[in-house]
Amino acid sequence: MGLTSQTLLVLAISLSAAAFGTAVWLWPYLSRTTWRSMLGRIGMLLGIQLACLAALALAINNYFGFYGSWGDLLGTDEDGTAIIADGTAAVSHTNAVHILDHQQLPAPDGTAATTGGSLETVEIRGAKSHLSTRAYVYLPPQYGQPQYAQVKFPLIIALTGYPGTTENLITRLKYPELADAAIARKEMPPTILVLMRPTLAPPRDTECIDIPGGPQVESFFTQDLPTALGTAYRVGDSAAYRGVIGDSTGGYCALKFAMRHPGTYTAAVALSGYYRAEVDATTGDLFGGSKQLQRENDLMWRLRNLPPPAVSVLVTTSRHGESNYQATQDFLAAAEPPMKTASIILPSGGHNFATWSRELPQALPWLGRQLQAPRVNPVLAEAAPDAATS
CATH class of the missing domain: 3.40.50.1820 (Alpha/Beta hydrolase fold, catalytic domain)
Known part of the structure; x- marks a missing residue:
């Protein structure tokens, strides 16, 4: 799936929405003061933020065209080598x-x-x-x-x-x-x-x-x-x-x-x-x-x-x-x-x-x-x- 494909962007946005919905659904079960509940809340918040940042980064890249492919982003493209x-x-x-x-x-x-x-x-x-x-x-x-x-x-x-x-x-x-x-x-x-x-x-x-x-x-x-x-x-x-x-x-x-x-x-x-x-x-x-x-x-x-x-x-x-x-x-x-x-x-x-x-x-x-x-x-x-x- 290409870095600039609309499918990838839609998938990232969908995952962000799913992560948010999951957090709302599970939050009552993670409201206890046990260490497992605290780790669960931390993990849930980090997951939502990462999913939202990934979707935002893809949207910005698609708009401004900073990177055209995964190889371009990771520096593995051969275009331009000797x-x-x-x-x-x-x-x-x-x-x-x-x-x-x-x-x-x-x-x-x-x-x-x-x-x-x-x-x-x-x-x-x-x-x-x-x-x-x-x-x-x-x-x-x-x-x-x-x-x-x-x-x-x-x-x-x-x-x-x-x-x-x-x-x-x-x-x-x-x-x-x-x-x-x-x-x-x-x-x-x-x-x-x-x-x-x-x-x-x-x-x-x-x-x-x-x-x-x-x-x-x-x-x-x-x-x-x-x-x-x-x-x-x-x-x-x-x-x-x-x-x-x-x-x-x-x-x-x-x-x-x-x-x-x-x-x-x-x-x-x-x-x-x-x-x-x-x-x-x-x-x-x-x-x-x-x-x-x-x-x-x-x-x-x-x-x-x-x-x-x-x-x-x-x-x-x-x-x-x-x-x-x-x-x-x-x-x-x-x-x-x-x-x-x-x-x-x-x-x-x-x-x-x-x-x-x-x-x-x-x-x-x-x-x-x-x-x-x-x-x-x-x-x-x-x-x-x-x-x-x-």
Whole structure:
């Protein structure tokens, strides 16, 4: 029975109700002052509390999508482990990206489009980092149209928070639907989206860092991922074509990738992101005792001590409900040209999907407009005007 299945949640709620009813029924028999009755009352109360906590934890996990499976929760998932024995071997097209499933999406509501994009389930393998992960690749409707047959498309990497599940980017934040609608309304150019989570070595929260002696997550996202996607899809081969967006931990990673690797990503969006990596029980030792590595992953330190990168970033927060409000104001104040900044600041909103769903309809098109748009063959476009406007 899956961790996120409704059957398990209903069962847990039923057990909680049964435990409560049993306690009410047996309480008169346990009201004596004997040690057996006292132990019975203690056991009954503990049982009710454990049953209620289990049901509550399952409900919260199902809503926020912290863990997608028992293996994810227990840290036994193999997704993200090292899979390439020889790090010197070149990764070919078939080894870099495995396409596991392909599905056609319906046309977006409220637009004149005749069809939506498509969604592929893939496994991506990294040669340098020796890491792998599953992801979803959204292909815009134009990807299969004749006038775009030789065209390179812009690419957006969309990241969850930690621990997060990739499926939340589809079911809760609805990235494919938003992209379909924005492209159909010409609010952003036709763009390929790769939906994934930053947790490549579960259950560890690596904060997207190349950990000394540990997982090389930053190398995966800034070197392996663009290379692998370039072998499987028609994506642009320069930073001008690439952007990255994420929420919470994914937002921190997005900003860091653009600021530390402007030659890989030209723009980033952080939805409720933060600005430095925190070390806690989920991260372990991230820096191997290196104060310099710690500083380099502190985005505020970078703004104050290093030349600003020539990238565009959008950050979001809320005046009430978000803990990063002041830190975001400090980040915006510290950024200087050639770095360009933009922001979405809500009057109120918590650190949750509801808030990010309010911000994404503006944030995603903004990011798409920062990237190099596809350059269509004008002869083919003129020959197929209906397809070009779909």
